[in-house]
Amino acid sequence: MGAVKEPRALQIFNTVGSSVNENPTPRRFTATAPLTGRLRVPGDKSISHRSVMLGAMAVGETRVTGLLEGEDVMATAAAMRAMGAHVEKTGAEWRIHGVGVGGLLQPDSALEMGNSGTSTRLLIGLIASHAITANFTGDASLSKRPMGRVIDPLSAMGATFTTSPGGTLPLMMTGAEPAVPISYQLPVASAQVKSAIMLAGLNTLGITTVIEPVPTRDHSERMLRGFGAQVDVGEEAGERVIRVHGQAELTPQRIEVPGDPSSAAFFMVAASLIEGSDLLIENVGLNPTRAGLVEVLREMGANIEETNAREVGGEPVADLRVRHAELRGIDVDPAVAPSMIDEFPVLFVAAALANGRTVTRGLDELRVKESDRLSAMATALTAAGARVEETADGLIIDGSGGEPLRGTIGAPVITHLDHRIAMSMAIAGLVTKEGVEIDDTRPIATSFPAFEALLDEAMT
């Protein structure tokens, strides 16, 4: 290991669900030193959202430790409060008093979803089987994202919608009680769509079925079972079939949220790329439906060692020791995409420094995230000096063979209100001769408020 440092705790910056600072906060990121010591990434965003939502649907008190206190999860918490649940922090613990399945109250005002696709789509699902009307609003990024993918199946269950042109936010929905159980085959690999239908199934008499041709993150399945719902998961004709039995009764739980592999990803790539790095990232969730990046980086030659493997909150977790290694370009198997869907922006940074060519395909979904992540990363990495070709569904990147990138010092990177573009290009700045300037670091608070503090500390 490098220099021994004390573990760093997650710092809480903003727990109110909106950016405190009104003005853009640009910053230039440059490498000051290798990444060494140990750090702990914040709680998993997907599991945090679901902890708050399911806690709010149980009768009694759910207690959660390690909850991610990023803006997205705080948007979920605010929405559940607006519909009758109590969601409060006491000491290090979040306590949620739920209303019970079927007990959501009509919110007085619009549910403000900020930047969060997960909050929006899962809550639309949850409300779809309650006899209430809710308005959903979001920021400029979220207001462009497609909602038809949840509106279609939930309309079949009986919910009604009035949307903005193009099926986007702002939208108004009225749930159906009783809702009709459906059997629905997902047309896109999306855990958000799967979860929206499963959550609607909670207050729907009968069996609601979702068929997944490609497996996506399975936190909803695991957690709903943990809360006592009957959820059958099987494989039929090569597809995953998930059946939710309604109406469910959820019993309150104690949940310890594991660290977010999507946040650890930035540090895995930075430590791999920067010579002399030797970093221990503690408590990283390694659910197989989320751990694709670790496998892909290893295939590229990364030195990632798993230690202290254990279970936290029903999820596999380990500490990851990451040491600098020379990376080589690879063809990334499109089948791995769902298990690292949010990690592609930072994988592209790794590819830009690898030896040889990295080819990615099958990534159409990246075009409908907080930004068009294929286009945003192609533009930003090219400006940083990388050789990148954008295709219809991926990027082809010819790596520098470990040489620092030499971009033109021009306009700052445009992050398009996308936290992952901001953090990925911050990491790119560490391996670019003159560094990289990010136009606005505020979006980082949506998923990883402590990112800059942890990065600065890892490099001291």
Ligand SMILES: O=C(O)C1=C[C@@H](OP(=O)(O)O)[C@@H](O)[C@H](O)C1
């Ligand atoms: O279910 C979830 O918690 C998530 C699912 C993924 O979205 P899609 O389902 O749209 O792929 C992912 O990108 C998002 O960050 C979180």
Ligand SMILES: C=C(OP(=O)(O)O)C(=O)O
């Ligand atoms: C896509 C993401 O989140 P969401 O869809 O919840 O906005 C993400 O965190 O990268």
